[in-house]
Amino acid sequence: MDLPIDAILPDLRSAVTRHGRAVLQAPPGAGKTTRVPLALLEEVEGRIVMLEPRRLAARAAAERMAATLGEKVGETVGYAIRGERVVSDATRIEVVTEGILTRRIQSDPGLGGIGCVIFDEFHERSLNADLGLALVWEVRQALREDLAVIVMSATLDAAPVAALLDDAPMITSEGRSHPVTPRWLDRPLPKGTRFEVAIARLITEAIMTEESGVLAFLPGEGEIRRVMGQLDLPGVEIRPLYGAMPFAEQRRAIRPADGRKLVLATAIAETSLTIEDVRIVVDGGRARRARFDPGSGMTRLVTERVSRAEAAQRAGRAGRVAPGTAWKLWTKGEEGALPAFPPAEIEVADLTALALELALWGDPDGSGLPFLTPPPPSGLAEAQALLAGLGALEDGRITDHGRALARMPLHPRLGHMLAKAGPAATDLAALLSERDLLRDRGADLTLRLRALRNPAEFAVARGAVERVRSEAKRLRRHAGPTQDLSPAQMAALAYPDRVGLRRPGDAPRWLLSGGKGAQMAEGDALAGQRLLVVTDTDGHPRDATIRQAIAISEGELRAVLGDRMGWVEICEWSRRDRRVVTRRQERLGAIALDDRTWPDAPPDRVARAMLDGVRELGLRPSDAARRFLARVALLELFDTSEEALLAEAEDWLLPFLDGVRTASDWTNFDILPALRARLDYAAQTRLDQEVPGHLETPLGRRVPIDYSSEAPEVAVRVQELFGMTRHPTVAGRPLRLSLLSPAGRPVQFTQDLPGFWAGSYADVAKDMRARYPKHPWPDDPTEADPTLRAKRRKG
Structure with a gap:
């Protein structure tokens, strides 16, 4: 079957032959994913590696290309995804998910045997794709001038990418296979309309109006399940499609049905997939994104309006094999207010894994790498601090432990836990890296471990349990030596900054060792626990809601994090008590496991703490002091503004604060002697002569x-x-x-x-x-x- 991409393949071959690089822009449905690698087989020596952002898309692309050649997957065309690799010595094209390329570059910077790297769907701007392109381009410049690099995108502004690749040729494929007619709402949704109700109504209207399979885009698995509960469509087979599903069910969702079908999908269906019996797209106009807050060290999932680029990508799914229609849950006027593109993941994501890769590469801040969007300094600094706390970095350089973590297919937190806790931690590592098995069943992590071992007790979907068990089995080979640790201790190893100490009062609120606050529903089984390890929250930067946690005793905590604990002498001004507070505390980060009075605090430290109180309370000069300051101002002997006096108070006021500890003490304190002491004998004599204090x-x-x-x-x-x-x-x-x-x-x-x-x-x-x-x-x-x-x- 002819596809639009076919017309530009000669230009692409020429660009690869003459320049070794190209940026290809082709609309959804043009055929770039399955046509381009095959078209380059004769132009490239060595293996062609193509990156796909999702496992389902990688597998589907490999299968379609193999079918085009009349072969089985693993012959000329193979794939490698997390936990599975189907290739052979004869394989020339290997479709991989993005993280796999990074591992290969780190282990073999010369990319031996690889002649071309293709970045597909680069417009998604995933963190791994940005890092992969930066590493590949540096490899090409430093080691492999013969390495061909192609960046392909459906909706990306291609010019910045071409500029990054030394003004690479830009090639554009015009038009998709078939036209897609947009259908907008006549008027905006009324305020207060429930999303699930509105999208179910639009799906029903689309099915009743047109004949075809339907692909509806929803932000997440939860919305998919709620919309399924809203629909009453006799004769229509409803198939969910989201990333956490087993592959078999994902493949079933995209295969043709005997009758009419409705696929309720997340963004997994936006790119590189052809669902053959779908001619109708219904777009809910929402996308779920992970946003990391460096200040709290937590990632928060947010639901946002889609960008125009994402909406165009989704609409394109309707025109893959025939003319289609895109129904949109917004008006034509509202479309203009949508952002042009989604944010690059590197701008909003947790950068811990990236920081580890950069340190392993030998460029800790990434300043030497050609990033399309450089990593934000604040997020990178937060990530480096966490890695240092895990022992992966020392003085900014990667340690042997850090190298071991970089080899693990896990977030460095969980990798650290697995390395330190041993094989017994594999179940917990798999649980924490996958989706929650028990939604709305309380926060206790021990319930999840029980559900994994006995799914029938909790009525957990068998597929979800098998996914976690399969991941745990895969992780066993990365585990460190066997240790006798409880699940709570394992969690503390991964989250030393999220050990929570319950705050005083009846409300279930905790202060975390990283300094942030967390809260929990009052009826939760963990609500009364003094100490918790918090493994998942909603990411709120000020007072996060705990979604998963595990209780831990102080003895358990000391056994695994005792080296992080230490006695701290506190001497500080308390705004609440309006006095200098002196205490000795045994701390783990921001939390005090033991708190005692410190009666013999050194006077100089008390005075310095009181100085903070003075800055809060203000100078409050007596009438005599005000008159003195007015005289000094006339001769301009020093700056007499309160702002300046407070800024320099450590020099002139501190020696006079002995015995002053409270707001009441300060009220009765006269600053005039301290002010006079600022003048030497000559200045004082001049002041008394020229601006006398009395008549x-x-x-x-x-x-x-x-x-x-x-x-x-x-x-x-x-x-x-x-x-x-x-x-x-x-x-x-x-x-x-x-x-x-x-x-x-x-x-x-x-x-x-x-x-x-x-x-x-x-x-x-x-x-x-x-x-x-x-x-x-x-x-x-x-x-x-x-x-x-x-x-x-x-x-």
């Missing part, structure tokens, strides 16, 4: 001068200045006098005392005699004696 009245009384207003000011009773004929000055300018009545109330402001005596004093004295007849108000105040007393009574 000495004729009575010899020292009255503070206020420098906080526009002009320096002092408040003094009129009678205390009798006999004073020269106006006082400070800092080279007249001092502003606030003249007070005997009762201390302002009666006049002046910056010219002689002028006041000669002028308005007469009016003031007249008024004062009436109000305060017992006090002296002489006609000539310049000749009178200063006083603060009333007149003497006559005999």
Whole structure:
């Protein structure tokens, strides 16, 4: 059968022959997956390795190419996926899943015997594909100029990839095999509409309107099962299709049916699969993605709107073998608001496995590798910290233990557990790397282990159990020496940063050793446990909900993580208690397994902790201190802003905080002596001379001068200045006098005392005699004696 890709195959052969590289852009259904490798057999010396992002697609592609040649799989065309490899000495084309290529490059950087590497469906931008391309391109540049590299994609913007590959030729295949007609909703779904109800209604409408098999895209297995419960379609065979299904059931889903069929699929059906009796696609418009939060060290599954690229890829499934229709659970107007492409996995995923591969390659931060999208520094740093904690990295370099972990087909956490706990950990490793056997049955991990050993007790699907058992059997050859450890201890080895200590109070909440919080449903069987190892959460960055965990005793914990525990002396300001708290704690990360008072904490540490309290409470200067700061500001001897004073408090305030431990102590503390100590003798002398702190009245009384207003000011009773004929000055300018009545109330402001005596004093004295007849108000105040007393009574 002719396919659109056939028209450009001569150009592709030419590009490979002349340039050794190419970027091929071809729409869904063009035939690139099964036609391109076969077309290159005569152009390439050695084996052609083609990467597929999914096991089902890899197997299906190999089978279709073998059938095209009239052969069995394993002859000219073979495949290698996790746990299975079907090849022979005669194999020229090998279809592999992405992680397998990385292992081969790490073990044989020269890729001996391989003449061409093809990256299929690269638009999915999986982490392994990005890493694989970076490694392959470096191999080609450094070791293998003859190695051909082809990147194929349905919807990717090809220009950046071509630029990465030294301006590789871009080849485009126009059009899919058959046209696909889009059908949008007439109006947006009303708010509050349940997704499962809406998509079931659209599926039913599509089946009632058109004749054909139907492929419906849903975000996950849970939605598939709920939609199946919503559908009533007599005469239609409903077949689920998702990644965790056994291969036999996956293959059955894509094979033709005797009658009409409906395939309810996740994104597994987006690429590289032809479902021959399907002409109708129903797209729910949602995708499930794993997003990693470096701050919490947890991965969270989120359901998001699909991108336009994903929607186009899904719609293309309807036109693989005949004209089709794509029904969409959104309006035409809403389509424009969809993002153009999904995020590259390297931007949002857990980078622990990537960090291990980079360290094994000898480029820990990946800066020397040609990544299309470089790994985010924060995520990479978090991953490296975890690997260091597992003993896989030391000073940024990979250790022998790290090399062993890199060879394991597991997340490094689980690989570490398997290496340290031995063969007994294989069941747990397989359970934790596969989907949950017991959804909505509580968080206790021990129940999952029981279900694996006795499925009938929990009514677990036999296929799911066999999948986990098969994985456990495969992992046995990677296990370390036999150890006598409990499942809880095994889990602690894998998740040393997720040991939870229950918080005080009735609510089932825990603080994790990594510093984050976690919670659990109150009715859960584990809700009362003091210590847990949390193996799965919903990934919420602040207070994650625990989905799987196992109880652990303190003795068990000390036996496997005792080397991570240590006594810590805590001396810190407590915002809640508003005081310096001093304690000695035995800690595992952020959790305190033992907590005692520390009565003899060194005074210097207490003072430093109190300094944090001062920064929270503020300086709170006394009136005298404020006046001092105003004087200092006039001469600009140091920055007197509170911000600057607090920033430098360690230099000037710390030596004076001895004995200050509480907010109450601070309220009663006067910072003036500490502020004065900032000035040396010369500065203090200059300050007192040029900006004196007080005015000495004729009575010899020292009255503070206020420098906080526009002009320096002092408040003094009129009678205390009798006999004073020269106006006082400070800092080279007249001092502003606030003249007070005997009762201390302002009666006049002046910056010219002689002028006041000669002028308005007469009016003031007249008024004062009436109000305060017992006090002296002489006609000539310049000749009178200063006083603060009333007149003497006559005999």
